[in-house]
Amino acid sequence: MELTMRILSSAILMLGLGAGAAQAADPALEYYGNSLLCKAQSSGAVCDLWLEPSGRYSVFYDSGQKAYVKGVEGDFENEGRTGTYTARATRAGLKLCLKPDADAPPRPPGHSPALFHEAGCVVLAQHPVGELWTLRLGGETYRMGLISGR
């Protein structure tokens, strides 16, 4: 009986350790339930990126300009995208690779470049929730911040 209890305790402990390690190994953990915001300094366009533990993401844009709706294929001031991502911890930070859903259309002509819009990878330096930082990418400067909540 005592042996059984010992084995059970060890098994429970190992399970707990395993779960803890798996959790610590998730490099995107801090992003779940929070919002990664960005603001392009040249255009004022803002984005809001959500990462889900399922490997899905959503990103929302406000172009910061008055792009009036012209029709169903309209040049919308606001735009959203969904897709799948992979995240990997690197020395430089979180390497985030995004793959938009196939049905997501290209960014309308005339709109400023937008972070996380096309398929590709971005390395995000590690910063605590609430801290702002600057990211320079593709000739654009972005102010960035992982903000608590959604």
Place this chain on the structure above:
Amino acid sequence: MLRHYTPIAPALLALLFHGQVHAQQSDPLADYYGNTFVCAGGLDGDDACHIWLEKDGSFVMFGGMQGGHHGHYQVGPLRSDGQVALCLYLDTTGIDIPPELEARHPGPPMPPPADSSAAPGGPAAVAGAGGAPPGAPPRAAGFGCDSVNFRTTCGPGHGKPALDAEGKPLPLARAIVARFHEGMCYPMGGQKLGDHWVETDDPSPSQGGKDQAFLIPGHR
């Protein structure tokens, strides 16, 4: 033996298929699921909100209100115009966005404090960017919205003030989120994917009481 059952199987399949089609057609929101509802100002046509409605009762909404937010909705009774009243409830009261990361046009200019108890009205007006539209009635103190029996009415004397913990009026983008947290109901449904229409039964008098609406494919 098999020959006896062969005609029954296709008949059953046909019945099943017919049932599915019928069920889909009877849901006035069928074309909304998995796609994007866009609302825009009835007068100025400005893109004001995007809603991703899901069949499970949840939605995501963004545009003019601090990025995206999750929410849930309730569907009211079918109306004579084939639409249903859809009441949208954001699951959040908003997030604290540093000014450096705020959108340039989070919404119409802030009304004076006495007028800041609520956003001005329907999806386009509530979430809209830009200034007061031409022809919009002047706002009176205490403008807000009430929802009763799946119908939201906005105007002077309606609703309660959207205030922060210190009792000060919330910034407009945050006030809009607070308003949708309380619940806002709009007529929706009955349209097909690719439709562009004008909704004239907007609860708000701003934007001429109208919204331009679009149903576009996918999540955009």
